[in-house]
Amino acid sequence: MIRSASHSSYPRIGDGAWDQQLRRTARERDRGLASDADYRAIEDEVASLVVAEQARAFVDVVTDGLVRWSGPFSHFCRGWDGVALDGLARWFETGLYDRTPAVTGPVRRREPVVVRDARLALDVRPKHYKAILPGPVTLAHAARVPEGADRAAVAGEIAEALAAEAAELAEAGVTMLQVDEPVLCRRPETAELVARCVGRVFGAAGVGATTILSTYFGDLSNPALDLAALPGTHLGLDMVHGAGNWPVLTRLPEGRGVHLGLFDARTVRPETAEEAFERIVPYREILMARDVMVGPQCGLELIPRDQAFDKLLQARYLKERLEREWRWRS
Amino acid sequence: MALLTTTIGSFPKPPLLHEARRRFAEGEIEAPALREVENEATLRALRLQEDLGVDLLVDGEMDRADPITSFAERLSGVEIAGWVRVYGDRYVRKPRIVGPLARAGASTVERFRFARGAASRDVKAVVPGPYSLLDGSYDEHYPSRKAAASALAEIVREEVRDLAAAGATDIQIDEPAAGARGDELPLLHDLLARVAEPVEGRARLWVYLGYADLEAHGPALATLPVDGVLVAAAHSGYAGIEGFARALPADRFVGVGVIDTLRAAVESEEEVRGRIARLRDLIPADRLWVVPDGGFRALRPDAARAKLSAMVRAAK
Numbered sequence: 001m002i003r004s005a006s007h008s009s010y011p012r013i014g015d016g017a018w019d020q021q022l023r024r025t026a027r028e029r030d031r032g033l034a035s036d037a038d039y040r041a042i043e044d045e046v047a048s049l050v051v052a053e054q055a056r057a058f059v060d061v062v063t064d065g066l067v068r069w070s071g072p073f074s075h076f077c078r079g080w081d082g083v084a085l086d087g088l089a090r091w092f093e094t095g096l097y098d099r100t101p102a103v104t105g106p107v108r109r110r111e112p113v114v115v116r117d118a119r120l121a122l123d124v125r126p127k128h129y130k131a132i133l134p135g136p137v138t139l140a141h142a143a144r145v146p147e148g149a150d151r152a153a154v155a156g157e158i159a160e161a162l163a164a165e166a167a168e169l170a171e172a173g174v175t176m177l178q179v180d181e182p183v184l185c186r187r188p189e190t191a192e193l194v195a196r197c198v199g200r201v202f203g204a205a206g207v208g209a210t211t212i213l214s215t216y217f218g219d220l221s222n223p224a225l226d227l228a229a230l231p232g233t234h235l236g237l238d239m240v241h242g243a244g245n246w247p248v249l250t251r252l253p254e255g256r257g258v259h260l261g262l263f264d265a266r267t268v269r270p271e272t273a274e275e276a277f278e279r280i281v282p283y284r285e286i287l288m289a290r291d292v293m294v295g296p297q298c299g300l301e302l303i304p305r306d307q308a309f310d311k312l313l314q315a316r317y318l319k320e321r322l323e324r325e326w327r328w329r330s
Numbered sequence: 331m332a333l334l335t336t337t338i339g340s341f342p343k344p345p346l347l348h349e350a351r352r353r354f355a356e357g358e359i360e361a362p363a364l365r366e367v368e369n370e371a372t373l374r375a376l377r378l379q380e381d382l383g384v385d386l387l388v389d390g391e392m393d394r395a396d397p398i399t400s401f402a403e404r405l406s407g408v409e410i411a412g413w414v415r416v417y418g419d420r421y422v423r424k425p426r427i428v429g430p431l432a433r434a435g436a437s438t439v440e441r442f443r444f445a446r447g448a449a450s451r452d453v454k455a456v457v458p459g460p461y462s463l464l465d466g467s468y469d470e471h472y473p474s475r476k477a478a479a480s481a482l483a484e485i486v487r488e489e490v491r492d493l494a495a496a497g498a499t500d501i502q503i504d505e506p507a508a509g510a511r512g513d514e515l516p517l518l519h520d521l522l523a524r525v526a527e528p529v530e531g532r533a534r535l536w537v538y539l540g541y542a543d544l545e546a547h548g549p550a551l552a553t554l555p556v557d558g559v560l561v562a563a564a565h566s567g568y569a570g571i572e573g574f575a576r577a578l579p580a581d582r583f584v585g586v587g588v589i590d591t592l593r594a595a596v597e598s599e600e601e602v603r604g605r606i607a608r609l610r611d612l613i614p615a616d617r618l619w620v621v622p623d624g625g626f627r628a629l630r631p632d633a634a635r636a637k638l639s640a641m642v643r644a645a646k
Binding site for chain 2: 011030086093097139267
């Protein structure tokens with residue numbers, strides 16, 4: 001089967017008058033002219049519109065754009081005990097900044113963080129809705145931990161908190177779950193820990209759920225990396241910044257689906273479905289036997305909305321061509 | 331011994347300026363009318379700093395929505411893209427480099443002249459750095475990051491030269507992207523050396539490093555080829571400051587943030603004094619400047635004033 005898929009985030013504001021509403025309300029809130037409740041109401045509306053906008057591009061798998069997320073590091077900390085927010089840090093080499101989690105004690109889930117968001121997104125009735133969770137190992141590596149603390153143990157605690165979130169997402173009707181572990185591309189030595197922690201999260205995602213271990217900002221070409229040991233029904237690979245991932249396709253475990261990041265979500269340079277098609281043609285036989293999703297390689301909020309929409313359109317055109325021209329066996 | 335103080339660049343824009351910018355964007359007023367409101371806002375930012383006793387003033391960036399975009403949009407070879415989130419609910423319109431970069435003329439000199447003419451003390455000119463201009467843009471033209479950065483360095487070098495010719499004694503190069511890619515620190519070093527070369531001995535050149543990771547890159551950042559280094563550190567509880575301070579060359583001025591400008595909560599004078607005491611143990615007092623972590627743009631005016639006041643009182 002072949003599907004087009006959004007990766008995770010989507011630009012929450014655009015150039016049109018209404019598209020600026022979130023930014024405008026944030027400014028009014030700063031000046032005491034709007035309340036937190038006003039802001040949250042706009043956020044809910046923008047999230048629903050973002051789901052609809054991705055569906056308008058006829059993308060099969062959509063997200064809620066992570067519109068309510070404060071940032072890739074900080075968002076989940078608000079629902080957990082044992083983590084405070086520290087200084088500002090970059091999300092890898094992107095232009096996006098976030099507060100660094102600072103571990104102050106055992107990490108424990110206090111309350112759900114994205115379960116309500118998922119319910120609201122499902123209300124829009126998209127074809128396939130994908131919920132996103134941060135990777136426990138990526139978070140543990142980004143966090144400040146007390147001197148002498150065991151980062152692997154912190155990752156394990158975070159995984160427990162995320163597993164509880166995954167279980168509630170499943171109860172809410174989520175059947176597709178993605179966990180983002182970009183750290184795996186930079187630190188292949190974390191593979192065993194990633195397998196254990198993400199495996200724990202996916203184990204709570206419900207029977208029959210589609211589970212995607214997403215990696216990006218690099219590749220998984222390290223020959224010592226045991227791909228079969230990585231959890232999930234699908235492996236997300238960055239084919240833009242991870243040139244070494246093309247040979248990885250030949251090493252994929254039997255039956256494992258792939259979420260191919262073929263469009264560059266970090267540049268506004270126009271890309272076409274035809275260019276992407278030419279790149280994957282050599283892997284036709286490998287891919288036709290699998291469940292494949294095609295789309296951008298990471299969240300789209302690093303580029304403006306018009307270009308983000310265009311990347312999704314190209315993903316859709318690519319999927320349509322692949323569906324038409326290839327004989328899918330999966 | 332009282333310590334010298336300066337700020338990073340931006341001050342909160344008054345509602346009247348927001349309104350004037352909106353009316354200008356919608357064609358309701360002409361550029362001179364907007365300029366008048368910007369000038370008035372600049373004067374108010376200068377008066378605030380003078381009243382509180384800041385030693386080295388800035389113009390407050392009242393003519394700039396975003397320093398990177400405002401500088402880049404005056405260059406040929408650049409178009410401006412749509413809105414992109416950078417942190418929390420802050421968004422910028424990033425430049426797109428679509429052709430060979432060239433500078434039509436000075437971008438910051440007129441504002442510097444106005445501020446210096448209106449101020450009772452020295453005013454520091456502020457210019458975005460080539461590395462951060464590149465990092466904050468989408469490059470669709472140059473064959474490599476190095477080639478694009480080199481073209482931008484030439485432009486910033488000319489701007490710095492013009493500022494010095496206009497009488498600027500202190501020039502700050504904003505490089506908040508410094509340290510974003512550890513493997514490019516040698517490139518940053520070379521770019522700054524090129525930018526600094528025309529003003530050596532004529533003006534004091536500062537580099538503002540933003541929220542660079544001092545734990546990972548402190549020693550490399552401490553030795554950049556400028557006269558003074560400014561860095562945010564209050565936000566992270568001074569993580570990595572020891573290694574950074576140890577690596578500072580003996581002749582280097584250094585401004586370390588003692589105010590977290592990303593948090594609305596106002597620090598007490600006592601709290602700031604504690605932070606300064608910690609820094610004095612690491613950096614000689616005759617080299618140490620007291621600064622906020624970043625610009626005040628995102629703060630409410632009353633919070634910005636209270637924070638700056640606490641900072642200056644603690645430094646004195």
